[in-house]
Amino acid sequence: MIELVHLEKRYGDALAVRDLSVTFPDGAITALLGPSGCGKTTTLRMINRLIEPTSGQVLLGGQDTRNLRPEVLRRGIGYVIQQIGLFPHLSVAQNVATVPDLLGKDRRATARRVDELLQLVGLDPATFREKRPAQLSGGQAQRVGVARALAADPPVLLMDEPFGALDPIGREALQTAFRQIQRQLGKTVVMVTHDIDEALRLADHIALMNAGQLEQFGSPDDLVFRPASAFVSQFLGEDIVLRRLAAVPVTRFVQPGPAIGLPGVPADVSARTALSLMLQEHVDTLAVEQDGQPLGTVTWDDLRKGRTCPS
Ligand SMILES: Nc1ncnc2c1ncn2[C@@H]1O[C@H](COP(=O)(O)OP(=O)(O)OP(=O)(O)O)[C@@H](O)[C@H]1O
Incomplete structure (x- = not known):
């Protein structure tokens, strides 16, 4: 120290x-x-x-x-x-x-x-x-x-x-x-x-x-x-928030929870890509999927405020 x-x-x-x-x-x-x-x-x-x-x-x-x-x-x-x-x-x-x-x-x-x-x-x-x-x-x-x-x-x-x-x-x-x-x-x-x-x-x-x-x-x-x-x-x-989101994977923001009926995003994309998809789909929550299986959800608010889940 x-x-x-x-x-x-x-x-x-x-x-x-x-x-x-x-x-x-x-x-x-x-x-x-x-x-x-x-x-x-x-x-x-x-x-x-x-x-x-x-x-x-x-x-x-x-x-x-x-x-x-x-x-x-x-x-x-x-x-x-x-x-x-x-x-x-x-x-x-x-x-x-x-x-x-x-x-x-x-x-x-x-x-x-x-x-x-x-x-x-x-x-x-x-x-x-x-x-x-x-x-x-x-x-x-x-x-x-x-x-x-x-x-x-x-x-x-x-x-x-x-x-x-x-x-x-x-x-x-x-x-x-x-x-x-x-x-x-x-x-x-x-x-x-x-x-x-x-x-x-x-x-x-x-x-x-x-x-x-x-x-x-x-x-x-x-x-x-x-x-x-x-x-x-x-x-x-x-533009720092967007640059930061582009550098981190969306999985850092995933919260457990039901994802039924939500548009999906693959787990290997960046947080920024997820944000873009929300804008495109006019939604504030996405399902994050790995190999077709839901991992959980990610929300607009968490992405914008950088609220990551504990790793
Ligand atoms: N030997 C010195 N005599 C007088 N002033 C100095 C001396 N060394 C540094 N300074 C001054 O102290 C301040 C801090 O300098 P320093 O080199 O620590 O900055 P820095 O943040 O590392 O800058 P840079 O990114 O440009 O290298 C500057 O204003 C510099 O001009």
Whole structure:
């Protein structure tokens, strides 16, 4: 658990981060989201003390990070940035294995893990293992950066726009792969992004910042369906409810109940498709069906208000 307590960073007269108190839960991805200059990177870098706070505290597992030597602190915190800084004279495999090698881990086990991680981030080990960073595209280098951070196996991972240099398709593929890896390994991740869709797709929790302050902390659904302020709605944009519904399956909204006589919708469509069908059929309730069998019903009101059934 990472707790920020009345955290502040002042540059001259300007407060880059002001009175920020928020907790990032263990084993989850939290996105720091907000417009350019709102203090996301400053906040992230205060966690591993690359930036020293002006006041306030950062507690890591209950321990005040000011009481830890920065190098000891950073051993338990991976850090992935857009300009990854791979070692140019080392191969991809050696780059990924940097920390395990430094720690004197078994070479054969490390080599196996490196191959596994390359595979996980979508780089064929046989093709990429021996390449040098200069032979990689920006997106491939970024994938190596993610693999390297994971190879060190830190419980906490800080990421600053980690998927920024990728084209949209590569980006979505790496996001999906990363999400699976994070679930598997149970890492605590704090990720800076200004990309709303990335935050909605990847994060369990979103901390939306504005001018150095926290506007809202909550789940993607909290922000979309229950925005805490006009700023939150404005930042997410008018069409955000529809975009969110397009990204989630209709089954998340199914309630048990009789579905006789209602128009049906297959269980594998998005919530947005169900909403469109309601408009088309002039009804406010649909039967959701799987293999011809009714699963239950979904209502207009639940879709519009984001009232999902507990999963
Ligand atoms: N070293 C510095 N000296 C003075 N001001 C700084 C310094 N670093 C950051 N700032 C200011 O602090 C504020 C927050 O910057 P920060 O980089 O944390 O924002 P951000 O939300 O990460 O922005 P972006 O999305 O553009 O990267 C900005 O107004 C920035 O100009």
